[in-house]
Amino acid sequence: MVPAGYQAEEAIVADAGKEEAEVRAAMGVEQDGKFSMTSLLWHGGSVWDAWFSCASNQVAQVLLTLPYSFSQLGMLSGLLLQVFYGLMGSWTAYLISVLYVEYRARKEKEGVSFKNHVIQWFEVLDGLLGPYWKAAGLAFNCTFLLFGSVIQLIACASNIYYINDRLDKRTWTYIFGACCSTTVFIPSFHNYRIWSFLGLGMTTYTAWYLAIAAAVHGQVDGVTHSGPSKMVLYFTGATNILYTFGGHAVTVEIMHAMWKPQKFKYIYLVATLYVFTLTLPSASAMYWAFGDALLTHSNAFSLLPRSGWRDAAVILMLIHQFITFGFACTPLYFVWEKAIGMHGTRSVLARALARLPIVVPIWFLAVIFPFFGPINSAVGALLVSFTVYIIPSLAHILTYRSASARLNAAEKPPPFLPSWSGMFVVNVFVVAWVLVVGFGLGGWASVTNFIKQIDTFGLFAKCYQCPPRAHAGAPLPAPPRH
Numbered sequence: 001m002v003p004a005g006y007q008a009e010e011a012i013v014a015d016a017g018k019e020e021a022e023v024r025a026a027m028g029v030e031q032d033g034k035f036s037m038t039s040l041l042w043h044g045g046s047v048w049d050a051w052f053s054c055a056s057n058q059v060a061q062v063l064l065t066l067p068y069s070f071s072q073l074g075m076l077s078g079l080l081l082q083v084f085y086g087l088m089g090s091w092t093a094y095l096i097s098v099l100y101v102e103y104r105a106r107k108e109k110e111g112v113s114f115k116n117h118v119i120q121w122f123e124v125l126d127g128l129l130g131p132y133w134k135a136a137g138l139a140f141n142c143t144f145l146l147f148g149s150v151i152q153l154i155a156c157a158s159n160i161y162y163i164n165d166r167l168d169k170r171t172w173t174y175i176f177g178a179c180c181s182t183t184v185f186i187p188s189f190h191n192y193r194i195w196s197f198l199g200l201g202m203t204t205y206t207a208w209y210l211a212i213a214a215a216v217h218g219q220v221d222g223v224t225h226s227g228p229s230k231m232v233l234y235f236t237g238a239t240n241i242l243y244t245f246g247g248h249a250v251t252v253e254i255m256h257a258m259w260k261p262q263k264f265k266y267i268y269l270v271a272t273l274y275v276f277t278l279t280l281p282s283a284s285a286m287y288w289a290f291g292d293a294l295l296t297h298s299n300a301f302s303l304l305p306r307s308g309w310r311d312a313a314v315i316l317m318l319i320h321q322f323i324t325f326g327f328a329c330t331p332l333y334f335v336w337e338k339a340i341g342m343h344g345t346r347s348v349l350a351r352a353l354a355r356l357p358i359v360v361p362i363w364f365l366a367v368i369f370p371f372f373g374p375i376n377s378a379v380g381a382l383l384v385s386f387t388v389y390i391i392p393s394l395a396h397i398l399t400y401r402s403a404s405a406r407l408n409a410a411e412k413p414p415p416f417l418p419s420w421s422g423m424f425v426v427n428v429f430v431v432a433w434v435l436v437v438g439f440g441l442g443g444w445a446s447v448t449n450f451i452k453q454i455d456t457f458g459l460f461a462k463c464y465q466c467p468p469r470a471h472a473g474a475p476l477p478a479p480p481r482h
Contacts, residue, residue, distance in 0.1 A: 045259040047267065052196035053254045053327070054093075055271035058247040059203050059278055060324040061155030061317070063210070064300045065240060065376055066279055067286035071294035072237030074227040075287060081241045082279060086272045088389065088430060089245035093268035095392045095427070096121070096251045098411045099399060101262050103127045105410035114256075116344050118188060118334050121252045125391075128399045137391060142335060144383040145250075146362060148328040151375055152321045153177055153366035159314050159321070161466065162301045168463040170367060176318075177363035183326035184333065184355040187348060188257060192326070199323040202316035207278035209313040213304050214285035223291040233295070235437075235445030236377045242438050243380025244279070245272065246388035253331050265414070298372050332358050370464040371453040377446035385438040393427040 070078035103124040104114070121141055126134030156179075157172035167175075186192065228234040251268070255261040287294060290303050297303050304310055333355040337343035342354045369375055400406050406420050413423055457464055 047263050049193050050254055050258050050267050054268050055274050056196045056199035057327045059275045062244045065298055066283035067300045068294050068298040069237035069240040070283050070287035071227050072233040085241050085245045090269040090272045092389050092392045093251050095396045097264045099124050100252050100255050102410045119256045140387040144387045145328045145332050147379045149325055149362045150365045152325040154370050154372050156321050158299050158372040159317050163311055163314050170462050173366050180325040181359040184352040195323045199320045202320040206313045206317050207282040210282040211285040214289040217289055219289050225291045232445045232448050235441045236449045239377040239380040239442035239446050243376050243384050246384035250331055368459050370461050374450050374453050378450045381442035381446045385434045389434040390431050393430045397427050
């Protein structure tokens with residue numbers, strides 16, 4: 001007799017095969033196996049597509065704030081926490097993928113079809129643990145994605161200012177809000193193939209530009225490296241790194257866009273390892289060169305002299321932030337479509353018009369809280385800690401708490417930790433650590449820092465951290481010792 005878990009996985013594989021055939025047919029693949037240009041650029045569902053989506057989505061504007069975090073943490077803590085949270089984030093992304101496969105396997109056994117329906121994280125929680133978990137997942141996930149989109153708009157305005165300071169950052173926020181609203185026309189994650197590929201190339205260029213430019217520039221006169229100097233700053237920087245590797249709030253949607261979603265298991269880990277090659281050299285080089293000056297310059301571009309290389313990096317990051325805005329907003333679009341009964345509509349125009357109300361509050365919040373850098377830490381502590389780390393770990397524990405659930409599990413423990421007890425221990429550690437250090441200490445520090453920004457610059461700040469116009473394109477000296 002074949003165990004139920006294997007039957008379930010075979011059912012998913014069979015169904016995925018059917019979906020792949022349908023998708024390939026929709027892509028215009030000829031009988032001789034040749035792909036059309038449309039399929040090459042627009043329709044994705046392979047392992048590579050998922051990897052590009054994960055890596056591209058994980059490191060966006062946060063690349064520019066990590067040097068700021070290093071100035072708060074110090075070099076050693078900055079390097080260690082990146083590796084620590086990167087591995088922890090990969091673990092919880094793995095848990096989410098396991099729970100998705102489990103949910104889908106159970107529904108497939110019940111004869112449920114997901115044609116023209118995108119499975120989302122809150123639905124997985126509802127199917128496995130009930131309505132209260134659905135409500136918690138929906139609230140945290142949607143709020144996180146909402147502010148994740150807000151952060152992308154703020155970053156767009158912050159970056160473009162270093163090329164064109166004739167307009168203030170608030171005006172640029174209005175302009176880029178209108179530009180980013182065009183993401184309503186992108187139907188699903190299937191259609192991010194070319195965008196994910198380009199986005200990762202853009203951040204790769206920007207990361208290595210920061211590293212090389214900082215090394216060539218050398219250390220500024222009188223550079224100091226006093227971090228960590230204050231507990232508030234230390235835990236604010238730590239939660240920004242927690243946020244950096246918490247980009248898998250869209251994991252379920254990316255998995256569902258795959259032709260064979262059960263192949264997702266280790267994709268996020270591999271994506272994280274690549275991201276390390278971008279974040280570690282760039283953040284450490286910038287902190288080495290500018291030191292404590294970064295404490296008052298949360299955007300790394302602001303300290304580098306203007307050049308064609310820097311302008312290219314700014315433009316590429318702007319394009320990538322548009323892509324990442326779409327990544328963060330697309331799950332919100334799906335939730336809204338389901339709420340108003342438009343999710344099954346095939347008309348791209350009708351769905352786009354229905355999605356527009358989602359963009360308006362994002363636009364508004366970006367204007368109210370233009371605090372590039374500090375807002376990342378606040379979102380990391382208050383939202384990412386639950387959405388990405390605590391809820392998936394607890395959900396995995398509760399889903400497989402019974403012997404029968406473990407016996408019939410669609411996915412068994414991984415080869416590197418072949419024990420349910422071992423997984424339970426790791427999950428408990430993640431919950432305890434993030435609850436105390438991420439949400440508790442990180443929440444206190446990041447909210448304290450956020451309130452300080454409001455007191456200093458005010459809500460609706462016209463031009464947050466803008467340098468004097470005469471020096472907008474030149475590096476500023478390091479602040480004096482305190």
